[in-house]
Amino acid sequence: MExxxxxxxxxILATQAIAVxxxxxxxxxxxxxxxxxxxxxxxxxxxxxxxxxxKEFLNxxxxxxxxxxxxxxKPVVFIEGAQxxxxxxIYQIFGxxxxxxxxxxxxxxxxxxxxxxxxxxxxxxxxxxRRLKDWLKKEAYGDLEKASQQHAKTLGVSFSSISIKGQSxxxxxxxxxxRINYNWRxxxxxxxxxxxxxxxxxxHLCEMNHSKAFxxxxxxxxxxxxxxxxxxxxxGNQLMAYGAEIK
Numbered sequence: 001m002e003x004x005x006x007x008x009x010x011x012i013l014a015t016q017a018i019a020v021x022x023x024x025x026x027x028x029x030x031x032x033x034x035x036x037x038x039x040x041x042x043x044x045x046x047x048x049x050x051x052x053x054x055k056e057f058l059n060x061x062x063x064x065x066x067x068x069x070x071x072x073x074k075p076v077v078f079i080e081g082a083q084x085x086x087x088x089x090i091y092q093i094f095g096x097x098x099x100x101x102x103x104x105x106x107x108x109x110x111x112x113x114x115x116x117x118x119x120x121x122x123x124x125x126x127x128x129x130r131r132l133k134d135w136l137k138k139e140a141y142g143d144l145e146k147a148s149q150q151h152a153k154t155l156g157v158s159f160s161s162i163s164i165k166g167q168s169x170x171x172x173x174x175x176x177x178x179r180i181n182y183n184w185r186x187x188x189x190x191x192x193x194x195x196x197x198x199x200x201x202x203x204h205l206c207e208m209n210h211s212k213a214f215x216x217x218x219x220x221x222x223x224x225x226x227x228x229x230x231x232x233x234x235x236g237n238q239l240m241a242y243g244a245e246i247k
Contacts, residue, residue, distance in 0.1 A: 018065065020058060031057040033065065036169045039072045039237060041065060073237050075244030078129040083116065084242045086139070088190040091119045095128050103135040133184065133243060137164045140187035147198035148180060154221040157205040168240070171197045171232065174204035185239045189231070196228025
């Protein structure tokens with residue numbers, strides 16, 4: 001669904017329509033508009049809702065929506081000189097220009113501690129983003145596999161596999177077959193955030209829902225889960241902005 005935009009004072013949105021994803025929920029009683037973690041507007045619609053009422057609701061919420069969209073974090077593309085966090089530590093990207101080699105972390109130069117450590121990435125400009133993401137996915141897999149094993153042991157369950165993906169709006173998922181998917185961007189967050197998402201997904205092996213029993217299970221393996229959950233709610237949009245594709 002597209003919401004026509006006539007907010008002429010906004011330099012970004014004034015000349016284009018705003019695309020809104022519509023999702024129908026059987027249990028929903030009212031329309032609900034929110035901004036997903038990937039920055040996309042999402043309209044929740046009751047099963048008996050209709051397009052006319054949905055459009056009228058969106059038009060009433062237009063001012064709020066435009067303000068929220070303008071507040072979204074700006075995309076950060078992985079190019080030479082860009083800065084982004086790894087395990088909550090800010091690094092700066094430096095390309096070697098060489099076709100071979102591995103991503104390296106450089107914390108000192110000529111014996112002097114760098115204020116902003118470097119991530120030295122092989123390859124030319126066109127290859128930096130791909131090689132850096134591959135490295136980040138590998139790092140994320142190591143941390144998340146370890147955290148998942150720990151929580152699985154605490155809860156007395158087991159998972160069949162772990163995959164690292166680039167979901168645009170989710171931090172993780174768990175299937176009834178025990179396959180867990182995680183978002184690679186979790187490696188950029190503080191360790192307690194990654195740990196919370198691991199605890200959350202492993203707990204789904206016990207409860208495939210978000211009932212009180214589920215949250216009690218998360219608490220059982222991670223008593224301070226609120227710390228990670230609150231951080232992700234406050235900063236998740238920024239994490240999703242990192243690694244944007246060049247258009």
